[in-house]
Amino acid sequence: MTLQISVIGTNYLGATHAAGMAEFGHDVIGVDIDPDRVKTLNSGQSHIFEVGLEPLLAKHTATGRLRFTTDYAEIADWADVHFLALGTPSGPGGAADLSQLHSAIDSLAPLLTKPCLVVGKSTVPVGTALALEARLREKAPIGDGVEVAWNPEFLREAYAVEDTLRPDRLVFGTHSKEALATLEEIYEIPITDRTPVVRCDIATAELIKVAANSFLATKISFINAMAQMCQAAGGDVTLLADAIGFDKRIGREFLNAGLGFGGGCLPKDIAALAVRADELGVGVLSEFIHAVEAINDGQRLELAELAIDQAGGDVTGKRIAVLGAAFKPGTDDTRNSPALTVADHLHARGADVRIYDPQARLAPREGFTQVASVEQALLGAEVVLHLTEWPEFRQLNPEKLGELVKSKIIIDGRLKLHAPSWRNAGWKLVQIGRASTI
Structure with a gap:
């Protein structure tokens, strides 16, 4: 059955979700x-670089099944379901800033004159949903x-369209059979395709997303801590990761040593979880997350210091080439980019930093020169840093x-x-954690 759906917020999450809902047959x-x-x-173009998104937008805006507006009055009594796909960036002290959600609720609520379901996609502290309902x-x-x-999202940037159309699981946090039935109707196609569905209370649904991100961050920080151990002891962290990854209880995914995690989700989501844990008196979780964050931050500094060491202990006036600015390949997103953190540190130590990235475009900033090719970045460089694992860099x-x-x-900061x-x-x-092969 075709439903009429609104998606409030159209950045990475919202634009992809809106296009996905249209692909599932909804208006x-x-x-x-x-x-x-x-x-x-509305022109069928995307304002972000995300693989497969623009063709999907073009397909459904052309048929009229999908359109976009700035006017809440167009959706208030039209939609059966309103999805909230708004950002929840870090606020003071790492707490989630819910101002975008509150603003959307305040714009939508006075216009609602018929029964409807409002479904959260955003990552929020546990307890947010019931407060928004009130x-x-x-x-x-x-x-x-x-x-x-x-209904939390589990989108990976660079794979957001695939994760929307063919999710690895669906989570439905509800407190009524009617709401659950509506969500099952919306996602009829992936459910028919045997996508696992977790039906749960709302608090559990809110926690599932941050728990998933925190566990992924933990795996990344653990293997980076082991990389430093391998570096000190003369071992090989890649072989170590391969070996422990054969254990089905552990698995090989996210055990890739390197610069650590970044982007617009993992860092801010785990920080917000730590704040919420403190608020609820679960200090052991907060302390654990802070340890994960400290390892991640330290890994970036470790690589920057390694570059300085390889340059003879001083990078003042020396040209450093940085390959990669996006926080990961397949996206132009530079939010909390490990590559840029390293570049910032080197600039602060006096280096002349030149950066090349296939997709990311940097705003003008002191100390960086963004160039249009690998060759321009490397010209006259005294140290080259491979910091984002774009496939084209492996083919150089x-x-x-x-x-x-x-x-x-x-310095291969991604071991690729x-x-x-x-x-x-x-x-x-030079590869961190592979001292035995240097």
């Missing part, structure tokens, strides 16, 4: 306060005719690039380069 209106973004989306019922003419459910020709640099030193090829071309290739 969809996306709402955003940014008129330029709305204009771009706020909606207080401000909406329909009062208790508004119900809130929570070390022989040709060696003619451009001042010193053939490359083919070490023998670089070493055979006369390069000194």
